[in-house]
Amino acid sequence: MPELSVAPNPAPEEFAYCPHCAAPLITRLVYDKPRRTCPECGYIYFTDPKVGVGVFVVNKGKLLLIQRRVEPQKGKWSVPAGFLDRGEDPKVTAVREALEETNLHVEIEDLIDVYFNPGATGPGASIFILYRARLLGGELHPGDDAADAGFFALDDLPEIAFASARDAIQRLTTIN
Ligand SMILES: [Zn+2]
Known part of the structure; x- marks a missing residue:
């Protein structure tokens, strides 16, 4: 623990x-x-805990990342993600956040994990739900609270903001 x-x-x-x-x-x-x-x-x-939800989208061997425009971890990169509001289906939130931050349409495939961040206070999520998702289409450009967005080779990633995303990347690159 x-x-x-x-x-x-x-x-x-x-x-x-x-x-x-x-x-x-x-x-x-x-x-x-x-x-x-x-x-x-x-x-x-x-x-009640603050719950974040995000998508892990790999297309042609490259991972979809957004650069954070806001704190926490401003300037670093992470998977498209957002906060869950009461009454929202986390899968719907995840798809919507991906669209808002990257202009891409994605489809949820399965659950990667539910992460607990004991240090999260204030604006951070203490619970983070991460889904694997598939790219459906759209033209990539950053929006909402993303300063930039792009696909990155898994062996050549920028600095990743959150432990949950780093964990998922490590697991995915270890399995495949
Ligand atoms: Zn009262």
């Missing part, structure tokens, strides 16, 4: 007010953990 850089806090004090009735939240034990709760309406704030 990787060591936690920040101990998970199930009752962050910065969640000060109830989103339903605006009463000040208090910390109390809910089942086994302290949580921010509303004494007026009973609302309980659960520290």
